[in-house]
Amino acid sequence: MSSLALAVRDSHTMLRRNLLHVRRYPALTLNVLLTPIVLLLLFVYIFGDAMSAGIGGGDRSDYIAYLVPGILLMTIGGTTVGTSVSVAMDMTEGIIARFRTMAIHRQSVLIGRVVGCVLQCLASVVLVGAVAVAIGFRATDANAVEWLAAFGLLLLVAFALTWIAVGMGMVSPNAEAASNNALPLIMLPFISSAFVPVDSMPGWFQPIAEYQPFTPAIETLRGLLLGSEIGHNGWLAAAWCLGLTVLGFFWSKALFNRDPGN
């Protein structure tokens, strides 16, 4: 078997194992969906009137439109935290040691993880998106190409954050440490333009909020779905995704190739 065919076959086997875990233990998956859905409802129905005044809009429906892109990216962040935790748990299990002593494609353990998590992210985005549509979100200014681009953007972000989350999971000795280490993936959306515009934040903080990974992705998604100005955010988002993917990939690979601790 060629090494590519071996990689594909073994990664597929590992993916099936991970999806089987998700199917057997849906609680962890549903848990990570709860946060974005609760935040969506909270900010629309409880804070919605005050928030829409803050963005200079008219009523609650304007704020729904503003909020949903950020919530969708937050959904991806939350889902990857789940992966981080399950990677950390997995690495302490004997089964991973077994995989390391078998003649299989070495990185297939990681690739199966990443592909599984990206699929999970997409499913989560579809579910949270459906809730958003049900409470009145409409992509007012998106043609077929923009829909496709929006979808591609979400895919790239999911891919980038997943590799980072896998690395975070591997560097963590246990599940608790993993969920602490992955906290930035949960917290960064709160200090992005997800809930309020960056220019409403304190001046010294604005550069941080503007250039952190979530804001460019959120602004790009807004532009694609709602027709707002994208500007340099498109390139920034692409650069962040590429950078984080490369970083996460090599980091995870190096961690996996280390001798496991005793």
Added chain:
Amino acid sequence: MTNPNRTPAIAATGLRKAYGDKLVLDGIDIHVPTGTVYSLLGPNGAGKTTAVKILSTLITGDAGDIRIAGHDLAADPQAVRAAIGVTGQFSAVDGLITGEENMLLMADLHHLSKAEGRRTAAELLERFDLVEAAKKPAQSYSGGMKRRLDIAMTLVGNPRIIFLDEPTTGLDPRSRHNMWGIIRELVSDGVTVFLTTQYLEEADELADRIAVLNDGKIAAEGTADELKRLIPGGHVRLRFQDPDAYQSAAGALRDITRDDESLTLQIPSDGSQRELRSILDWLDSADIEADELTVHTPDLDDVFFALTSGSTVPNQPKEAVR
């Protein structure tokens, strides 16, 4: 490899591994002919698990030349992995999925066809008495069942060299005897088994050759009989209650070891019926009557204690040496 039987299954020389300043393996040599059982015997912390981890490609040693099934471990670890099966000390099963799913996972990773995988999984589940539990999550299994599933998973790829790291530690006596049966069965199929254990009885029962590992060094190596010959042989012990009787017996007998405190005498003996009778005749003719006579034959315990005494293994639990 013109004659695979002439190639040793495992040939390692100068195996070294240190974690920081702590030297775990201090240049040990291991040679295991194909089709035999080799047991690495030692107390907790002696370096047994580290040796298995290095030989099974899980971690890299600091030094040493290792060939497994004729393949150089450093140069071609994948070829080594294709030849071996490993059952570690801690169960290497996926607890979240069922026993059957664990078996099918192994079949997929060994690239068996779907039909072949199902057949192999079903056969091994049957052989290891796991058919009833096959559809239950592996985390619900008892210790013995997990160990059986673990070994069944190791056998999916039909490996010719199997590493078993303390396969019976933590098992109840019945499960332990079952495991011995399983290991004997593997050997009768021509599989080479590398076994670590802290139980002398286990090494004595199963192994063709035994190496006593102590403090990162091999203290002795050989067959169980060869090892037993390394230490002072058996003896007959006579115990007296009356100090006068003890003194007169001690004076009358030659080649004895005295213990004046407990009033016992040790006479060297291999414990055979013939030698025992001649000792008894001799005692009768010298008119010596001991209050208690016991025959002590050397066992691996004696070897073990003789070889590993003086070493300081901190927090050594009692059950480490039985």
